[in-house]
Amino acid sequence: MSTAPHQHRLAVGIDLGTTNSLVASVRNGISVVLNDEHGRAMLPSVVRYFADGSAIVGDAAQALQSEDPANTIVSVKRFMGRGLSDVGDISQLPYLFAGEGQGMVQLRTVAGVRSPVEISAEILKVLRIRAEASLGGDLVGAVITVPAYFDDAQRQATKDAAKLAGINVLRLLNEPTAAAIAYGLDNASEGVYAVYDLGGGTFDISILRLSRGVFEVLAANGDSALGGDDFDQRIYCWILEKNQLSALNPKDTRLLLTMARAAKEQLTEHDEARITAVLSSGEVVDNVLTLAEFESMSKNLIQRTLQPLRRALRDAKLSVDDVKGVVMVGGATRMPQVQRAVGEFFGQTPLTNLDPDKVVALGAAIQANLLAGNQGGDDWLLLDVIPLSLGLETVGGLVEKIIPRNSTIPTARAQEFTTYKDGQTAMSLHVVQGERELVADCRSLAKFELRGIPPMVAGAARIRVTFQVDADGLLSVMAREMSSGVEAAIEVKPSYGLSDAEIARMLQDSTQHAKDDMQARALREQQTEANQLIDAVRHALDLDGELLDQSQRAQIDAQIDALADALSSQDHMVIKRAITALNEATVSFAQLRMDKSVKRALAGKNISDLEIKQ
Amino acid sequence: MLDAAANHFQLFGLAQSFRLDTLQLEQSFRALQAEVHPDKSAHLSETEQRLAMQRSTLVNEAYQTLKSPIRRARYLLALNGVDTQEETNTAMPVDFLMSQMEWREAVVDAQRLRDVVALDNLESRMKQDTRELEELLADKIDADHDHEGAALLVRKLRFMEKLAEEIGSAYDEIDN
Numbered sequence: 001m002s003t004a005p006h007q008h009r010l011a012v013g014i015d016l017g018t019t020n021s022l023v024a025s026v027r028n029g030i031s032v033v034l035n036d037e038h039g040r041a042m043l044p045s046v047v048r049y050f051a052d053g054s055a056i057v058g059d060a061a062q063a064l065q066s067e068d069p070a071n072t073i074v075s076v077k078r079f080m081g082r083g084l085s086d087v088g089d090i091s092q093l094p095y096l097f098a099g100e101g102q103g104m105v106q107l108r109t110v111a112g113v114r115s116p117v118e119i120s121a122e123i124l125k126v127l128r129i130r131a132e133a134s135l136g137g138d139l140v141g142a143v144i145t146v147p148a149y150f151d152d153a154q155r156q157a158t159k160d161a162a163k164l165a166g167i168n169v170l171r172l173l174n175e176p177t178a179a180a181i182a183y184g185l186d187n188a189s190e191g192v193y194a195v196y197d198l199g200g201g202t203f204d205i206s207i208l209r210l211s212r213g214v215f216e217v218l219a220a221n222g223d224s225a226l227g228g229d230d231f232d233q234r235i236y237c238w239i240l241e242k243n244q245l246s247a248l249n250p251k252d253t254r255l256l257l258t259m260a261r262a263a264k265e266q267l268t269e270h271d272e273a274r275i276t277a278v279l280s281s282g283e284v285v286d287n288v289l290t291l292a293e294f295e296s297m298s299k300n301l302i303q304r305t306l307q308p309l310r311r312a313l314r315d316a317k318l319s320v321d322d323v324k325g326v327v328m329v330g331g332a333t334r335m336p337q338v339q340r341a342v343g344e345f346f347g348q349t350p351l352t353n354l355d356p357d358k359v360v361a362l363g364a365a366i367q368a369n370l371l372a373g374n375q376g377g378d379d380w381l382l383l384d385v386i387p388l389s390l391g392l393e394t395v396g397g398l399v400e401k402i403i404p405r406n407s408t409i410p411t412a413r414a415q416e417f418t419t420y421k422d423g424q425t426a427m428s429l430h431v432v433q434g435e436r437e438l439v440a441d442c443r444s445l446a447k448f449e450l451r452g453i454p455p456m457v458a459g460a461a462r463i464r465v466t467f468q469v470d471a472d473g474l475l476s477v478m479a480r481e482m483s484s485g486v487e488a489a490i491e492v493k494p495s496y497g498l499s500d501a502e503i504a505r506m507l508q509d510s511t512q513h514a515k516d517d518m519q520a521r522a523l524r525e526q527q528t529e530a531n532q533l534i535d536a537v538r539h540a541l542d543l544d545g546e547l548l549d550q551s552q553r554a555q556i557d558a559q560i561d562a563l564a565d566a567l568s569s570q571d572h573m574v575i576k577r578a579i580t581a582l583n584e585a586t587v588s589f590a591q592l593r594m595d596k597s598v599k600r601a602l603a604g605k606n607i608s609d610l611e612i613k614q
Numbered sequence: 615m616l617d618a619a620a621n622h623f624q625l626f627g628l629a630q631s632f633r634l635d636t637l638q639l640e641q642s643f644r645a646l647q648a649e650v651h652p653d654k655s656a657h658l659s660e661t662e663q664r665l666a667m668q669r670s671t672l673v674n675e676a677y678q679t680l681k682s683p684i685r686r687a688r689y690l691l692a693l694n695g696v697d698t699q700e701e702t703n704t705a706m707p708v709d710f711l712m713s714q715m716e717w718r719e720a721v722v723d724a725q726r727l728r729d730v731v732a733l734d735n736l737e738s739r740m741k742q743d744t745r746e747l748e749e750l751l752a753d754k755i756d757a758d759h760d761h762e763g764a765a766l767l768v769r770k771l772r773f774m775e776k777l778a779e780e781i782g783s784a785y786d787e788i789d790n
Contacts, residue, residue: 170657171653214644307790310785407674411671468671471653536657536662583659594650594662
């Protein structure tokens with residue numbers, strides 16, 4: 001019934017990009033991008049909805065995007081975890097927006113209202129199915145990449161999308177860090193590296209120190225609303241101006257944006273690009289754009305990437321001279337003016353030997369293989385950071401920072417607050433993210449209330465607020481009144497996030513026509529999890545069983561047997577309960593094991609110290 | 615052993631002093647994270663993942679505390695039952711306060727004139743002064759065991775830390 005302990009577990013890395021998405025996996029020790037049945041690696045991140053509720057994703061949706069622009073969603077990543085006020089000028093976009101501007105943006109399509117999370121899940125689903133077909137089995141999980149500069153709301157939205165697509169998220173991994181893994185492990189590099197990642201819609205800069213198998217991110221910075229799309233937009237505006245066009249319909253807008261992108265791509269290899277199009281009015285557009293013109297109109301976009309570079313270096317307490325190599329990531333770094341500007345900034349030629357479109361997915365796959373437990377002894381350590389400070393609103397709309405940006409994750413920090421009125425029994429907490437001093441200038445992540453504080457004089461209560469950021473860079477917040485022990489805890493899933501209930505509803509909606517399917521899937525998931533857990537516990541018992549006394553051992557064995565019995569049930573809840581029981585039975589064992597391994601780590605170090613001193 | 619009772623120095627197998635071997639701190643930190651980081655248990659049970667997160671958080675916290683001189687001093691003094699009184703004790707030698715005011719004005723001027731060279735100079739002088747204070751602090755704690763004197767130096771370093779923050783935001787403002 002159970003699988004062998006060291007069976008290869010199927011895990012993938014997914015680069016969920018603004019313009020294109022990819023899935024990769026480690027096969028026979030080498031990370032490879034998984035192609036579709038036509039041999040195409042990149043899946044355009046384009047989703048088209050139809051009136052019957054169905055959707056198509058990728059090239060087919062992209063090829064005809066100017067046909068039905070309102071129902072063909074491109075660059076949905078820009079909307080993840082974002083409200084209407086963040087999106088900018090919505091009149092420039094061909095979509096119909098739903099809702100009152102509260103929470104994450106919602107798009108009204110012929111198939112109904114869709115959130116960016118649902119739209120992204122459509123893309124992820126296609127990649128999951130591609131991977132399962134290509135690898136020949138169910139996935140244990142996936143590493144999904146996100147821009148390093150994504151805030152909590154954007155990260156949470158990405159994780160929700162993966163959940164909705166039926167993917168177990170092993171880790172959210174920062175895109176530049178994924179690229180560094182692909183590069184670093186390939187070249188056995190040592191020293192400080194900068195990763196300049198200009199994607200379709202996001203810009204990241206990460207400064208990392210690579211040293212004997214440790215990837216330590218020193219600082220990350222960026223702009224989560226700046227990318228190749230903006231260069232297209234510049235060309236588009238130039239076309240409008242050249243031809244004195246105004247107020248185009250969505251179809252023509254989409255057509256010209258597509259032509260603008262083609263011109264941009266042409267200009268990476270040529271000195272000029274011809275742009276021709278026939279608008280729906282019959283009007284003909286026919287212009288020649290020179291590289292010099294393009295460079296001058298996009299100059300300040302490139303300038304906008306240099307400011308985060310300076311900040312990241314300053315945060316890392318390093319200068320340009322300390323940087324040993326610069327890695328270029330993202331399709332937009334193919335533009336010659338970008339390579340030149342980055343080269344001039346760092347005083348060295350940037351590295352481009354890995355395909356900038358694929359390197360993130362390749363690195364994510366390598367990390368997924370490690371996290372799934374396939375790597376064996378030859379592994380490495382990744383120490384990443386949160387990009388933006390986390391804090392609480394205090395008096396006067398000011399932000400009190402609790403966790404500063406560029407803190408290594410996982411991390412936790414507690415701060416004590418007090419009541420300001422006599423007899424105050426509740427305290428509301430407003431969690432924000434950002435660098436500015438005023439709450440109004442930061443991103444609001446969540447508001448919650450601690451109730452049931454015993455009435456005391458003002459200033460007597462001690463309310464301890466703990467922020468915990470996990471290895472995915474996701475925040476949870478807990479508040480506790482210290483004298484009474486009254487507690488309030490939230491996962492920060494907030495103004496822009498989705499509740500678990502909402503996700504459950506979406507899951508149900510998306511499988512309405514296939515309820516049995518969903519049941520079967522839930523059952524299969526629990527069976528897989530149960531088998532994995534039994535393997536893991538048995539493996540741990542083989543290694544460290546001697547840490548347990550007889551009764552502890554008997555208890556765990558009993559729960560393993562109970563779970564093995566539960567596996568024959570057709571009710572996934574029965575299996576789930578048995579999984580929880582086994583998990584609970586192994587808490588203290590896990591603790592003992594970790595203490596042992598820590599002791600081993602320190603013991604090893606002490607021995608080497610002695611050698612140095614002698 | 616990684617138990618809650620161990621202090622940060624014990625955690626990394628280091629002697630409890632202000633001066634420390636930063637290379638050894640770094641190596642111990644990496645060795646410990648290699649054992650407890652959540653990436654090592656991503657394929658294991660939820661219990662083990664949660665535990666790993668807690669352990670790894672503790673190791674990160676301890677490392678950050680010992681790596682930063684001001685935090686290390688604060689921590690050492692706390693272990694000795696001394697509160698640095700950074701929020702409550704405002705008594706400060708007049709000449710120190712005067713020089714702080716001059717610093718602030720110079721930063722504001724450099725920002726207003728968008729003078730990056732002046733800001734660079736201020737920053738390197740600020741770093742030099744900070745290093746000198748840290749040297750004094752090391753002697754006060756490790757050699758003289760003068761904890762009250764050390765607490766005053768920590769309060770001075772807190773001023774320097776705020777100054778560093780102001781220089782940082784001046785750079786940002788010039789950049790904008």
